[in-house]
Amino acid sequence: MELLPLLDQLFPEGHQVSVTDWLVSGEAVLGGAPVAVLGTTNHVFIGIREAVTLSGKLLETVAQHPKRPIIMLVDNNGQRMALDEELLVLPEYIAHLLRAQQFARLQGHPLIAIVYGNSIAGGFIAFGMGADRIVSLPGAETSVMKLEAISRVTKMPLEKLQALAEKVSVFAPGCKNFFKMGGLHDIWTEDFSGQLQRLLQSTDTRDIRAALGRERGGREAASAVIDDVLHA
Amino acid sequence: MKLSRRISYLEASARQRIAALLDPDSFREILPPTLQRISPHLGMFDAPVAFDDGAVIGEGLLCGKPVFLFAQEGKFRGGSLGEVHAAKITGLLLRAAERKPAAVLGLFDSGGVRLEEANAGEIGSTEIMRAIFAAQRAGVPVIGLIGGSCGCFGGSSIISSCCDALIASEEGRLSVSGPEVIETIMGVEAFDSRDRSLVWRTTGGKNRFLFGKVSKLVDDHIPAFREAATALIAPSIPLTAELLQAERQHLSKRIEQFSECTDARQIWAKMGLDANRVPEMSAEELSTAASSLVH
Amino acid sequence: MEHFTCDFEGGAKAPQTTKPFVVVGVVASSNLEIMAQPCDLGGKVRFEVSTTVAHFEEAWRAVFADFIERNQPRDVLFSINDFAAIPPVVSLRLDQAWEGLV
Numbered sequence: 001m002e003l004l005p006l007l008d009q010l011f012p013e014g015h016q017v018s019v020t021d022w023l024v025s026g027e028a029v030l031g032g033a034p035v036a037v038l039g040t041t042n043h044v045f046i047g048i049r050e051a052v053t054l055s056g057k058l059l060e061t062v063a064q065h066p067k068r069p070i071i072m073l074v075d076n077n078g079q080r081m082a083l084d085e086e087l088l089v090l091p092e093y094i095a096h097l098l099r100a101q102q103f104a105r106l107q108g109h110p111l112i113a114i115v116y117g118n119s120i121a122g123g124f125i126a127f128g129m130g131a132d133r134i135v136s137l138p139g140a141e142t143s144v145m146k147l148e149a150i151s152r153v154t155k156m157p158l159e160k161l162q163a164l165a166e167k168v169s170v171f172a173p174g175c176k177n178f179f180k181m182g183g184l185h186d187i188w189t190e191d192f193s194g195q196l197q198r199l200l201q202s203t204d205t206r207d208i209r210a211a212l213g214r215e216r217g218g219r220e221a222a223s224a225v226i227d228d229v230l231h232a
Numbered sequence: 233m234k235l236s237r238r239i240s241y242l243e244a245s246a247r248q249r250i251a252a253l254l255d256p257d258s259f260r261e262i263l264p265p266t267l268q269r270i271s272p273h274l275g276m277f278d279a280p281v282a283f284d285d286g287a288v289i290g291e292g293l294l295c296g297k298p299v300f301l302f303a304q305e306g307k308f309r310g311g312s313l314g315e316v317h318a319a320k321i322t323g324l325l326l327r328a329a330e331r332k333p334a335a336v337l338g339l340f341d342s343g344g345v346r347l348e349e350a351n352a353g354e355i356g357s358t359e360i361m362r363a364i365f366a367a368q369r370a371g372v373p374v375i376g377l378i379g380g381s382c383g384c385f386g387g388s389s390i391i392s393s394c395c396d397a398l399i400a401s402e403e404g405r406l407s408v409s410g411p412e413v414i415e416t417i418m419g420v421e422a423f424d425s426r427d428r429s430l431v432w433r434t435t436g437g438k439n440r441f442l443f444g445k446v447s448k449l450v451d452d453h454i455p456a457f458r459e460a461a462t463a464l465i466a467p468s469i470p471l472t473a474e475l476l477q478a479e480r481q482h483l484s485k486r487i488e489q490f491s492e493c494t495d496a497r498q499i500w501a502k503m504g505l506d507a508n509r510v511p512e513m514s515a516e517e518l519s520t521a522a523s524s525l526v527h
Numbered sequence: 528m529e530h531f532t533c534d535f536e537g538g539a540k541a542p543q544t545t546k547p548f549v550v551v552g553v554v555a556s557s558n559l560e561i562m563a564q565p566c567d568l569g570g571k572v573r574f575e576v577s578t579t580v581a582h583f584e585e586a587w588r589a590v591f592a593d594f595i596e597r598n599q600p601r602d603v604l605f606s607i608n609d610f611a612a613i614p615p616v617v618s619l620r621l622d623q624a625w626e627g628l629v
Contacts (some may be wrong), residue, residue: 111430305553
């Protein structure tokens with residue numbers, strides 16, 4: 001989905017969101033109350049600079065607007081893949097960004113991630129999967145790795161892999177698969193503003209994704225394993 | 233000079249590492265392999281399973297202190313995170329948040345998410361991260377150990393970077409994308425993954441230690457990991473605005489200072505070290521050299 | 528993948544350990560993991576095998592028979608995940624597992 005129409009549909013009461021090269025940042029009104037808007041666009045790769053910019057915006061929101069909901073708009077092509085990024089310890093930057101999200105959570109800010117573009121692997125981990133609730137919109141794409149690459153590494157012929165992907169949701173890209181696995185709390189097809197308002201009213205900070213995966217039949221083992229370890 | 237026999241962390245299996253790391257006979261495994269909680273998905277790929285899905289979890293003592301522990305078996309499917317493997321680690325961390333041991337030790341040895349279970353591994357990785365935050369919020373520190381042959385890549389690299397502290401040997405590697413992946417996608421000029429010296433300079437324990445991400449650099453010797461882990465046990469530091477701002481400042485400054493560098497040798501020279509000697513220096517020598525640097 | 532189970536008459540030596548199980552080896556290429564558990568089998572020894580290499584059950588049985596001859600175990604369950612280990616490696620792991628139980 002395109003970003004500017006999305007902003008209008010999410011926030012019909014009005015928004016002041018600036019969009020630069022890759023950064024989406026500002027605020028909007030939803031159900032009469034202000035929300036913070038933070039995200040990425042143009043299928044950016046999330047690297048050390050993006051992580052620090054995004055964490056700065058998060059920390060600013062926490063400092064200036066107590067408990068304000070933070071709407072995270074997700075569109076990335078994964079982590080930045082470059083020697084000089086890894087050289088300066090890219091995982092540390094992504095962890096820092098996740099810690100900033102956790103800090104916002106602890107300070108009482110609901111974190112809602114809306115995938116409207118791509119959401120890939122390390123990029124999705126860095127910005128998106130750390131939210132309290134994660135939803136997708138029409139046209140969104142979630143992915144860990146393309147089937148061609150999975151085929152190469154697992155040595156299963158692509159056609160066989162594609163056939164398998166029709167029956168199970170555990171490895172192939174796609175929002176339907178991610179939803180079935182509990183990775184997306186919901187898939188929205190309409191009334192985005194209404195859905196977002198209702199979500200904000202019902203959200204909490206519990207990580208319920210394993211239970212969702214079990215209910216939906218995509219991830220039937222994880223939830224039971226977690227429970228059994230807790231009660232052993 | 234070490235007179236005792238070297239007990240290689242790199243060569244040991246996950247179970248051997250646990251046995252040598254913790255106090256003798258103190259480990260009590262949770263969800264032991266006798267329960268055969270195997271991967272529900274590998275059968276579709278005609279791939280063999282492991283009774284513990286490549287992750288050993290449990291409770292034990294470290295120099296008398298109660299600790300929880302998870303250890304990835306790097307020799308099973310590259311220590312990859314599958315549905316059950318990840319759920320075991322998540323469960324262990326949530327258990328620690330409730331029962332509050334002195335620490336959780338995480339023995340990382342993983343190439344990342346298991347592709348046959350890519351979505352489960354990916355989501356599971358982030359459930360582990362949320363569970364680390366839960367443990368830390370309860371005051372329980374999570375201490376990561378990196379020194380296995382698979383290194384710590386992909387989802388595991390981010391998980392480990394959320395830990396309170398990391399211990400690594402120079403053999404350990406920490407990186408989001410593996411050099412082979414960067415080379416495949418960006419070309420060999422971007423990263424020659426067969427240049428071992430380059431790989432270790434870039435992603436290895438020494439570089440990560442000199443940047444401060446690894447708190448303690450140790451020899452490839454399990455007793456050295458044990459000693460370092462024991463010394464690092466302290467309550468988890470709560471997240472505050474000051475802490476995160478300081479962290480962000482530190483990371484921004486690193487970009488400013490070193491963004492022109494295209495090789496670790498340039499970084500080390502800029503830090504004031506003898507860049508050519510760094511690869512040969514022992515953990516102790518390098519630790520001494522690093523502590524005398526002006527930051 | 529091939530899966531099969533076979534039982535053998537055991538020898539005179541029952542496991543002495545209080546440990547509920549022993550695991551040796553890892554499921555890596557050319558390797559295998561063997562989990563040994565003391566188990567009341569009325570004096571028998573049971574092998575449950577999952578292997579990536581099909582059609583070699585006879586060879587496995589020969590290795591098991593030799594192992595029993597060598598160590599005289601009884602009342603043990605051996606559960607195996609094999610990834611194309613050669614017979615000498617299988618024998619080695621069986622001996623290692625048994626050593627952990629006695």
